[in-house]
Amino acid sequence: MFKESNVTHYFTQEMVEVAARLWARSSISLMDVRNQVFHPDKPLQKYRLPTSMFIYTQGGSASVTLNHVSYQSGRFGIFHGGKGTELSIYPIDTGLETYMVLYKAESTPFYRRDIQRLLEQVNPFIHLFGFSPENPLYYMEKFQCMHERWNAKSAIHQFYAKSILYQIAHRVYEEFDKGLVSLVEPDFVDSVKRYLDQHYMEPVSIQSIIEMLPVSRSQLVRLFKQRERKNFQEYLNERRLEAAKRHLENTNATIQEIAMGCGFGDELNMQRMFKKNVLMTPSEYRLKMMPNLDVYDIDNDYHHHYNGKGPEHLAKIQRGGELTVFGQTRSKQMILTAAMSLLLLLSACTSSTSVNNEGRANQKPIQTQQVHESTTGAENPAQTQKRVVKTIKGDVEVPASIKRVAVHTWAGDLLALGIIPAISNDAKLGAAKDALSGTQMSMFEDPEEIMAVDPDLIITRTEEQYEKLKNIATTILVPYDTSLEDRMLLFGQVFGVEDAAQKALDSFYAKVDKYVQDFKNKGIYGKTMAIVFYNDDGPFIYGDDWGFGGQILYGLLGFKLPAIIKKEIVDTGKGFRQFSWEAAPDYLKADYLEIGNGDDSLLVKASKNAIWNNVEAVKNNNLITYSKEYDRKSLYVMDKVLDFYHQQFMNLVR
Incomplete structure (x- = not known):
């Protein structure tokens, strides 16, 4: 992916003037003129332009994509892209006729410094733009005539076809100069959706998607949320879940294989996403959606329990599922009986000890034993439960309840989530000193200084800090070049406040x-x-x-x-x-x-x-x-x- 810097949303008079000079002074070769009809079920997808190209569309509405930037055109449209541009044309409701004019601007000789200086300001041969023409019939006749003359194959006809190219270019920039053009606004939301739909199975960075589009992060976030009623990550998660469901229903692939193939990264992350969004595990979903699975209610109705050879209609799970119904009830009864016997035996031993102690029940040891049983048998979930988050260092288990945090550089991100760190190098930063008045100052150079705070979690900025502090407590590395959105979404997962993280971003x-x-x-x-x-x-x-x-x-x-x-x-x-x-x-x-x-x-x-x-x-x-x-x-x-x-x-x- 790359950042497209040549998308043009408007043309100033200065830009038009420079473009006209370059068209007049440059050596242009007409390479080909093509006429083709595309249909909704047979679109043009990911065609890499071999040269610069004008594209004229007529006959119906369409989504035209130039380097991941989508334009929604009406019945008529003119588009332009430079060599190497990736072109896709998706007719929406009917067949779409197109004319494609391939041309090449020859390399500028080294001695033509005047042209080189102009190209540094504006290069019209690589601009990406789309607009609805003021007079579509003019362009229709020109493109049709150019196509006919070019394919006549004689030199005189092809020479005339080249002259029409100049007429078209002149008319385009004349309309730009007079302000008569209705530029087609790029549909950035559609661009993002198409990219996520095609690449959900890969590790996708939201920042990298934003960087390839010529639009500010705030504008894109707002447009996407308004249109889809969800953010990028939620949309990506939905695509991955849909793909995972299809594989669970229609293939024998393992959970791990499906997790890797659908972009979850590992089985644990997929399990977590299913529990959160589908309210069941992937295995439970597979069992529920499994075809040819007979369901038998437990009742008192008469059934043919035997068929002469053995038990009939025992509930068995096909495809090697995780649950096995047959024999499960009997096994549970045996285990329960054994457990009760052991409990009675232990109780008898305790009673015997009390009797041998002259009948005085030792209340304190019993009370301690009860506390111990409560602790070991049903530990406090806040102490034992952990979350798994993906970091630059791989999957990291973080405590579910984090009370003391040591953080370098990113204290402001935590403050935005209502979390005040115990120790930070930002403690004396002017903009945050009041909010961090109770935070200890540290430059994170002395590990013992961090250890003395007894942190539940350490957040570092550099590899050196990470290596120095990782043995003190759970440590997460968040490099300086990590984008704001990626950081906030990560911290939202770390502290279990994903909604608060998204709200903080939206407000910002x-x-x-x-x-x-x-x-x-x-x-x-x-x-x-x-x-x-x-x-x-x-x-x-x-x-x-x-x-x-x-x-x-x-x-x-x-x-x-x-x-x-x-x-x-x-x-x-x-x-x-x-x-x-x-x-x-x-x-x-x-x-x-x-x-x-x-x-x-x-x-x-x-x-x-x-x-x-x-x-x-x-x-x-x-x-x-x-x-x-x-x-x-x-x-x-x-x-x-x-x-x-x-x-x-x-x-x-x-």
Whole structure:
């Protein structure tokens, strides 16, 4: 899977201008023109485009998918994809006629720097888009004529067919330029559902699905919940349960084989899912749905108990089930009789001891014995019951009742669930210090310091911490790059509060949606943002996931990285870089800048720098600050960071 960065939802006049220049200056080869009809029972699935392609559809509604992004088209639609794009066409109610125009933009010669610079801004030959044309009959005639001329096979006809390609491209971008196009909005919910339906048997990361779509996490979560009335994980679990039921009903596969084949990972996880959702174990479900299983009520009616050869109609379970009815009652009677005999014998021994003790019953030993029997025979479920959760280290058994937690980095996630850790490195974090006032501070460097708290559970961030602390108590490793949703769902399972975890996420993303709408209303949304740490020798520039609020600004609030920062910092995996002040202006070309550590000291220093003062965002006073008080990406802290940023931006635009 990959993140599709070329999906286009709108075209600005600047984009249209650059695209037109490239079409005029580039060398284009027409490769093929095809006409084909697809039907609901015979769709086109996962066709990898060998070249760039225009697709024209007519005759009925359809779902057209380009690289996992679904578009719902009406009677007419025009779509475009670049080489390597995965195309699927699903007619909805009737046959769908399509025209496919395959063309190739030749590689740009090294000496054509003008074209190369334009391609770095906009590459129209790889854009993914779909729209309903203003005049579908115009396109119908053009595509039909192109198909006829191309398949005439003569050079003069194929030359004319190529000229029609330019006419179509010109008409498309002319409509974009005039704003006459009704772009087909991608159906991201359908994209996610199709992917989960096809890959439920694999280990599926919700984060990886979100990353392959050009839509924010909060928007996708909200759209999916509104349409399906369930979240991603619940939908995935349903697909897996449906598949498991089919295998239990129709195959002789073992529970373990079905669990592995349906994406549960192991038999224990499948057992847990069945008990929670089907209210029975997989084996019980198989017995219930088993065909040809005779059922005989226990009654006093006369039956043919013997057929001359032996007992008839004994209730036996077929397919090697776990329960065996025949002989079960008699075995239980024998066991019960033996148990009663042993109990009477023990009772007699106890009475004998009391009599030999001059008739004085020793009440205290008997009372202790009763307590001991209660403890060993029916232990407190909260002490003995465990939950099994899947982690990066495999399945981990955690206590059902967790009272003392040692957590590094993720204390804010636990606070969002109403859980206050006993010890954490976040205890003095400004944004959470009041909520963590009763939490002991520790940097998790001394194992004895953690051991002294006697934790029921330890949550670490690094492999080194995990190896150092895993022998003290049950330990879970949650790496720093684990997504917010994956973390919260994991902690929900660990502490048995899955519903609370989902509600906390829903509440958080609802706030994100509200603030995003505020930014759109004020014209802030979608603007470029650079994160800067001032230094006299040259500024440090940060990427989108290296702290300093990047996860919030870029990942949730819709700000964009300047292209040069994305190319030289994010795409290279460096996270951040320091630049000389001479080179800095190229990296500070952004609508907004974030600077500092939450006070004015760095701003005061920067104000004395002539280069800094000449930066456009600085001249426009489009500056916000960052505070170390929010230096975590846990849910509790991120919720406060949202408020912190929202207030600053609202102050800028008043």
